[in-house]
């Protein structure tokens with residue numbers, strides 16, 4: 001049974017989303033490529049694969065409820081998580097931002113540039 005993950009979903013929904021997320025089932029699955037998890041909105045199911053950090057993966061997928069892709073809306077959700085102490089969410093947010101602005105492979109982007117694009121969010125969340 002996966003009751004533990006369902007319970008964690010309820011807890012995270014309460015703590016980070018004010019209980020507003022619709023109920024999704026959370027199930028474990030076999031390793032799925034390089035993905036740690038994925039969401040199936042048609043069946044309201046979040047699948048957690050062989051993730052080293054199932055809680056983080058679950059939170060990531062919960063941010064996908066109502067928000068496909070890793071664009072601006074998704075990153076705003078990561079920002080909220082980071083402001084509530086989930087520092088990995090800040091790292092993910094920067095990663096997706098860099099990906100979006102097409103500098104992922106270049107490696108020369110400076111922290112200042114990231115901070116600029118985050119409009120000061122980095123300094124607030126980094127405290």
Ligand SMILES: [Zn+2]
Pocket residue numbers: 060064069070
């Ligand atoms: Zn994702």
